[in-house]
Amino acid sequence: MSRPTRPDDSGNADSNDSNDSNDSNTDAVVEAVLDARGLRCPLPVIRLARLVGDNPGVREVTVLATDPAATHDIPAWCRMRGHLYLGAQDCGGHTAHRVGVRPTRPATGP
Template sequence: MSGADESEVVDARGERCPLPVIRLARRVAERPHLRFVTVLATDPAAAHDVPAWCRMRGHRFVEARAEDGHTAYVVEVVRPSRPAAGP
């Protein structure tokens, strides 16, 4: 896949916080054309930390879907990426 609407999956199943969020951020940083990322995670902290990361980085958290034995977190990458205003 290429172009401006790329979509990828980050498989972070079995990984503990903060690794799922780090892997998500790494993928977004490395792929400038990435538009949607789906993070697969089993770590319960991802349910809070993926949306929080989106808020802090100015991306859009689309949804969390329960799948077989894990959760899929869908993120829409908003570029240029800009952190949300500080506290």
């Protein structure tokens, strides 16, 4: 379901301020698109958390979602997890939510 993508250029061209990360993994994928269209809550947020957890280099995720709850729950997840919600764009049949990922994952509960 998730399709992490790596830009062709080698530099981290993201607009967020994650460049000072001491994550030296040069293979890090910096941007990712998560296609959560058709999934109902809480699945879009679960897939988003899983993508971010599995890909520590990801700095920005675009989540495509049709679930109306995602509009509220993705920003709430960002707040609870210390990530940055960058906004939503209406793409006709679905919404694209942009998430800026904080470089180091905060500790999670058991």
